Amino acid sequence: MINLTDLTRINDYEWEIPQTFRSDMRVPVRIIATRQLLDKVMSNNSLEQAVNAATLPGLVGRVLVMPDMHQGYGFPIGGVAATRLPDGVISPGAIGYDINCGVRLLASQIPFNAAAPLLDELATALDHFCPSGVGGKGELRMSESELDRVCREGARWALKHGLATETDLRRTEEGGCLAGADPSKVSSRAKERGRPQLGTLGAGNHFIEVDIVDQIFDPGAAREMGLELDHLVVQIHCGSRGFGHQICTDFVEDFQAAVRRYNIHLPDRELVCAPLNSREGQDYLAAMRCAANYAFANRQVLANNARKAFEQVFAGKVAHWQLNQVYDIAHNMGKIETHDIDGKQVKVCVHRKGATRAFGPGAAELPDEYREIGQPVLVPGSMGTASWVLVGTHESMARSFGSSCHGAGRVMSRAKAKKEVRGERLRKELEDDGIHIRAGSMAGLAEEAPAAYKDVDAVVETVVGAGLARKVARLRPVVVIKG
Amino acid sequence: MIETKAGYREIEHTADWELQVWAPDLPALLEQAARGMYNLAGIQFYPAPRQVHEFDIPAGDPERLLVAFLSELLWILEQDGLGFDTFILNLTGDGLHARLEGTPVAAQSKEIKAVTFHNLAVRQTADGFLVNIVFDV
Numbered sequence: 001m002i003n004l005t006d007l008t009r010i011n012d013y014e015w016e017i018p019q020t021f022r023s024d025m026r027v028p029v030r031i032i033a034t035r036q037l038l039d040k041v042m043s044n045n046s047l048e049q050a051v052n053a054a055t056l057p058g059l060v061g062r063v064l065v066m067p068d069m070h071q072g073y074g075f076p077i078g079g080v081a082a083t084r085l086p087d088g089v090i091s092p093g094a095i096g097y098d099i100n101c102g103v104r105l106l107a108s109q110i111p112f113n114a115a116a117p118l119l120d121e122l123a124t125a126l127d128h129f130c131p132s133g134v135g136g137k138g139e140l141r142m143s144e145s146e147l148d149r150v151c152r153e154g155a156r157w158a159l160k161h162g163l164a165t166e167t168d169l170r171r172t173e174e175g176g177c178l179a180g181a182d183p184s185k186v187s188s189r190a191k192e193r194g195r196p197q198l199g200t201l202g203a204g205n206h207f208i209e210v211d212i213v214d215q216i217f218d219p220g221a222a223r224e225m226g227l228e229l230d231h232l233v234v235q236i237h238c239g240s241r242g243f244g245h246q247i248c249t250d251f252v253e254d255f256q257a258a259v260r261r262y263n264i265h266l267p268d269r270e271l272v273c274a275p276l277n278s279r280e281g282q283d284y285l286a287a288m289r290c291a292a293n294y295a296f297a298n299r300q301v302l303a304n305n306a307r308k309a310f311e312q313v314f315a316g317k318v319a320h321w322q323l324n325q326v327y328d329i330a331h332n333m334g335k336i337e338t339h340d341i342d343g344k345q346v347k348v349c350v351h352r353k354g355a356t357r358a359f360g361p362g363a364a365e366l367p368d369e370y371r372e373i374g375q376p377v378l379v380p381g382s383m384g385t386a387s388w389v390l391v392g393t394h395e396s397m398a399r400s401f402g403s404s405c406h407g408a409g410r411v412m413s414r415a416k417a418k419k420e421v422r423g424e425r426l427r428k429e430l431e432d433d434g435i436h437i438r439a440g441s442m443a444g445l446a447e448e449a450p451a452a453y454k455d456v457d458a459v460v461e462t463v464v465g466a467g468l469a470r471k472v473a474r475l476r477p478v479v480v481i482k483g
Numbered sequence: 484m485i486e487t488k489a490g491y492r493e494i495e496h497t498a499d500w501e502l503q504v505w506a507p508d509l510p511a512l513l514e515q516a517a518r519g520m521y522n523l524a525g526i527q528f529y530p531a532p533r534q535v536h537e538f539d540i541p542a543g544d545p546e547r548l549l550v551a552f553l554s555e556l557l558w559i560l561e562q563d564g565l566g567f568d569t570f571i572l573n574l575t576g577d578g579l580h581a582r583l584e585g586t587p588v589a590a591q592s593k594e595i596k597a598v599t600f601h602n603l604a605v606r607q608t609a610d611g612f613l614v615n616i617v618f619d620v
Contacts, residue, residue: 044497071497073601073617097597097619134524134594135561193561203594204620242561245596245619249554252600256547269546269600413495414620441592443525483594 002047004038007031013466016062017051024267025054032400032466033067037458040411041069049076052267056081058088058275060341060348064400066355067462068409068454072096074270077354077410080403082339083276085347089264090281091273092255092288094351095334097248099288100295101206101239102173102330103378103406104303105389106323107226108233108310112212112478114318115232119210123436123479125309126208130302131200132483133440135242138199140301147195147294148183154293155328158300165325168300170367172328173357176296178335182286186243187250190287194243194294199301203440203483205448206238208306209380210479211387217471221373221391225326227473234310234323235380235387235475236302239332244291251284276349285334292333299328326389327376331356331406339401350401358392358404358469377469381408381456383437383448383482384430387475388460395467404469408456414447421446430480439482448482488610491519500595500618507611509545510572513552513579516616517570520553523618525592526566528585534565535584542578545605549614552579553598564588595620 007015010030015038017029029050031038041047046069053075054063060082069078074093083089115122131138142150150157155176158164169176183191201208211233216222227233240247255272258280259265264273274280307323314321334351341348350357359365359375366375374391381387385408396402412420423442426449430437439445463469489511494501502519506512536559540551559565567585596619605614 073599
């Protein structure tokens with residue numbers, strides 16, 4: 001167990017576990033947290049998992065953990081780690097099973113007052129158009145060759161099928177498609193799981209949420225994103241479904257032998273990895289990119305379905321009911337990026353697991369309209385609490401490989417939440433607060449209760465205090481759809 | 484407190500699910516892990532029709548065997564909607580041969596994304612075997 005005395009306080013928002021803490025660490029661990037948020041993770045294994053992550057071969061800089069950090073498996077949720085090319089490693093467990101789990105934000109010009117009488121109908125329509133739940137299957141039926149096209153083209157596949165706009169793609173991380181995806185590196189089992197699930201939300205912590213823009217902190221940036229006070233927006237949180245889960249499962253198993261072949265010693269078998277320039281590393285990278293592209297396409301199809309729901313409910317009743325993309329961002333991904341390390345531009349593989357890319361102003365990867373303000377960073381809270389829209393900063397580029405937090409972060413175990421929260425009562429409380437709920441399972445709803453999460457406002461204040469992001473707008477939920 | 488020769492219990496885990504499983508031998512450990520996983524997923528079985536399913540898993544260390552076995556059950560659950568309550572598990576030098584009997588699943592309240600290797604270590608105890616398994620959910 002790691003104690004507070006093992007940590008060096010850098011400032012009000014940053015702490016460090018020095019490389020000397022454990023002999024197998026290759027770099028230090030930097031923790032972005034206030035003392036209050038730090039106290040919430042001292043009793044579990046989050047920091048020990050961060051120290052384990054710091055043993056991966058080929059790491060550069062330091063391992064970072066964001067203030068929404070919590071205990072996961074292998075690598076902590078909220079973790080960021082960069083490995084050098086060509087011989088640093090890539091670790092599937094440091095990216096996660098739900099490859100390219102992420103968030104999409106769509107903005108509307110519908111004022112809350114005009115929408116209020118129709119919100120329950122909207123909840124029903126969203127629930128109808130966006131399939132969710134355990135093992136949920138979508139309306140799209142695709143052949144293996146069609147799935148291969150999704151793997152290679154990502155959200156662009158949806159554009160070709162009339163399910164996206166050019167603006168949607170431009171306002172998606174990497175344009176909604178990672179280059180280098182190779183479907184021949186994906187198992188037939190993963191493809192079998194992926195074919196019926198495109199356009200589905202899934203279960204667990206995935207959701208579709210309608211929010212209203214509650215506060216605006218940066219009017220210029222908000223205007224650029226199409227965010228207006230008291231107007232409706234939509235968040236879609238999901239990933240690569242069984243397709244990504246299977247790809248990660250396949251490679252974590254495959255890499256159990258690879259670590260022996262490459263004489264890599266790790267404190268946890270879930271961290272298994274392979275050199276980026278090895279056959280195993282290249283195969284995983286190519287398969288992982290397929291799952292990433294599948295997830296971009298998945299959120300795009302769901303966005304198209306959310307648009308259908310908005311049209312059904314608001315067309316003819318409310319002017320300007322259309323949904324316009326603000327941004328789509330991944331928070332479980334491994335990407336080859338170039339970062340400034342000790343004054344040199346170095347190509348690295350950035351692993352983000354429960355952490356969001358947060359590129360600052362001027363980054364070439366951003367669409368023209370966001371290049372001056374920085375990349376939108378979407379930070380969903382728990383249902384019933386706020387969500388945030390931030391932008392990346394120059395500081396995030398310099399200090400966190402262009403990364404920030406991805407959400408509120410769990411603080412209560414699922415077992416405890418199940419014992420302490422009754423799903424039906426929670427649903428009534430949320431509805432009494434004016435939040436319309438559609439949930440596939442009351443037990444699942446209880447596990448995702450707001451009390452199970454940290455205070456998202458405190459998490460955001462911390463990344464802003466640390467300089468990794470700036471506030472643009474705060475959102476408040478009015479409709480929640482959970483699988 | 485472990486009071487029976489074979490069983491499982493849920494352990495607190497912040498984000499995911501963790502099961503502690505114990506049994507007098509390795510095949511029984513696999514069976515208890517399967518039962519515990521079905522329980523965590525909130526699975527309810529139809530009473531009929533009974534179906535038999537067989538598969539093989541190549542030899543490996545106990546942890547790889549455990550992950551492969553449970554992952555296979557998740558695959559069958561998702562693809563065929565089948566769950567099992569009768570387990571005949573033969574472990575030889577070549578690996579595991581599983582002959583399972585069960586029925587279609589009537590309901591499942593939770594989705595399990597994967598069985599992880601996180602801190603996975605099958606330990607021998609005075610009474611048999613003990614393991615903690617973390618599931619990604």
